[in-house]
Amino acid sequence: MDVRTLCLGLLTRSEASGYEIKKAFQSGLSHFYDASFGSIYPALSRLTEEGLVTCKEEPQDKRPDKKVYRITPAGRLAFIDALGRPPGHDRIRSDFLATILFADLLSPRQIAGLIDGRLTETRSLLAELREQAKEETRAAGDRFVIAYGIAVLEAEVTFLEERRHVIEGAALLGRAPGSAAAD
Amino acid sequence: MDVRTLCLGLLTRSEASGYEIKKAFQSGLSHFYDASFGSIYPALSRLTEEGLVTCKEEPQDKRPDKKVYRITPAGRLAFIDALGRPPGHDRIRSDFLATILFADLLSPRQIAGLIDGRLTETRSLLAELREQAKEETRAAGDRFVIAYGIAVLEAEVTFLEERRHVIEGAALLGRAPGSAAAD
DNA sequence: GAAACCATGTAAGTTGTTACATGATTGG
DNA sequence: CCAATCATGTAACAACTTACATGGTTTC
Numbered sequence: 001m002d003v004r005t006l007c008l009g010l011l012t013r014s015e016a017s018g019y020e021i022k023k024a025f026q027s028g029l030s031h032f033y034d035a036s037f038g039s040i041y042p043a044l045s046r047l048t049e050e051g052l053v054t055c056k057e058e059p060q061d062k063r064p065d066k067k068v069y070r071i072t073p074a075g076r077l078a079f080i081d082a083l084g085r086p087p088g089h090d091r092i093r094s095d096f097l098a099t100i101l102f103a104d105l106l107s108p109r110q111i112a113g114l115i116d117g118r119l120t121e122t123r124s125l126l127a128e129l130r131e132q133a134k135e136e137t138r139a140a141g142d143r144f145v146i147a148y149g150i151a152v153l154e155a156e157v158t159f160l161e162e163r164r165h166v167i168e169g170a171a172l173l174g175r176a177p178g179s180a181a182a183d
Numbered sequence: 184m185d186v187r188t189l190c191l192g193l194l195t196r197s198e199a200s201g202y203e204i205k206k207a208f209q210s211g212l213s214h215f216y217d218a219s220f221g222s223i224y225p226a227l228s229r230l231t232e233e234g235l236v237t238c239k240e241e242p243q244d245k246r247p248d249k250k251v252y253r254i255t256p257a258g259r260l261a262f263i264d265a266l267g268r269p270p271g272h273d274r275i276r277s278d279f280l281a282t283i284l285f286a287d288l289l290s291p292r293q294i295a296g297l298i299d300g301r302l303t304e305t306r307s308l309l310a311e312l313r314e315q316a317k318e319e320t321r322a323a324g325d326r327f328v329i330a331y332g333i334a335v336l337e338a339e340v341t342f343l344e345e346r347r348h349v350i351e352g353a354a355l356l357g358r359a360p361g362s363a364a365a366d
Numbered sequence: 367g368a369a370a371c372c373a374t375g376t377a378a379g380t381t382g383t384t385a386c387a388t389g390a391t392t393g394g
Numbered sequence: 395c396c397a398a399t400c401a402t403g404t405a406a407c408a409a410c411t412t413a414c415a416t417g418g419t420t421t422c
Contacts, residue, residue, distance in 0.1 A: 001282075012285065017373080019373055019374080033281065038375090038412070042376090045375090060373080063373055063418065064373045089304075092274070093273065093274045094215050098212075101324040101325060102266055102324055103323060103324040103327065104322060105262070106266060139285075141285055144286065151341070152335055152339060156335060159335075167323060186381080202399095202402080246401055368421100369422080371420070374415100375416100376413105376414080377412100378414095381410085385407095386403100391398100392398085394397085
């Protein structure tokens with residue numbers, strides 16, 4: 001699902017400006033999606049051209065006019081249609097996992113640092129999601145997705161805590177007996 | 184980490200052709216990374232230009248020459264240097280979660296279908312990873328990353344099994360009470 | 367007085383996918 | 395006989411990100 005469709009989806013909930021949509025991305029989707037202004041603003045222009053949203057300009061003192069977008073009936077239909085299509089596979093790119101993959105090229109200290117950093121980051125994301133889970137104004141979908149994120153992140157933390165010694169130990173062995181291979 | 188760096192990483196393990204690198208992506212990284220020929224072949228050309236790998240052409244009957252790439256000492260240093268840099272954040276794009284986010288716009292049947300599909304897919308990926316976990320020739324990093332994937336996917340399956348009723352029920356509320364049976 | 371927030375937008379650059387181009391061989 | 399595997403590569407396209415451009419206001 002591209003940024004354009006996601007913007008349309010957020011506009012099914014309430015009218016909003018590009019700036020507000022960016023904030024919505026950050027507080028609620030940030031753990032599995034993100035978007036920059038450079039993709040949001042063009043997306044909103046395009047949706048307007050296509051008649052899926054309308055734009056109302058609110059003049060403001062000494063600031064660019066605030067452009068408030070509102071979804072049209074056609075836009076709502078288009079979005080529901082998009083939701084109906086079978087979703088594509090998740091795409092995950094994790095520098096962390098890619099690095100761990102080659103743990104045998106790193107020192108035990110480097111691996112420990114890497115995992116410490118990951119745990120800190122994951123715990124802080126977890127804390128953020130738990131805060132979000134408390135907000136009762138959220139749509140049912142939001143709450144489910146937040147709970148999903150919490151479940152996954154908890155599993156990650158548990159895994160790292162319980163198994164980190166395995167990979168930290170493996171590094172100690174370096175190029176262990178039998179690894180005379182490719183050189 | 185881009186495809187170019189990842190190719191370099193795979194070549195720290197053994198020499199390989201572009202075709203073989205594609206296979207390596209599929210059997211071992213596919214749950215958190217993927218790459219097409221369209222990115223692998225140019226990446227290998229570029230690595231060769233930069234002197235990080237060398238290329239040996241093996242002529243084959245009635246097929247394009249097989250080009251076997253081997254990492255150079257400079258390449259190995261460059262890769263270890265890349266591993267040392269702090270990893271960026273994970274990037275996840277999940278059409279499934281994006282769709283669930285707007286569950287209130289879908290019928291209970293659609294949501295159930297969506298979750299059934301997700302469970303099937305996740306279980307099949309899980310089975311694949313469990314097969315991979317059995318392979319004893321894997322590097323320590325591979326095994327750790329595979330186990331990591333298994334832990335996360337198990338948490339996802341458990342979450343969906345235990346909590347799906349929450350979101351399936353929420354969809355019921357989005358429609359006129361009593362009209363659920365007619366859907 | 368610095369940082370963060372509000373507010374929009376464009377242009378250049380990155381990174382990657384899909385489709386095209388070519389074609390033999392092997393297994394079900 | 396059809397699909398998959400082997401084998402490489404290019405060109406067009408897609409979708410985003412980053413940096414640039416502009417500038418007042420509020421909060422620490």
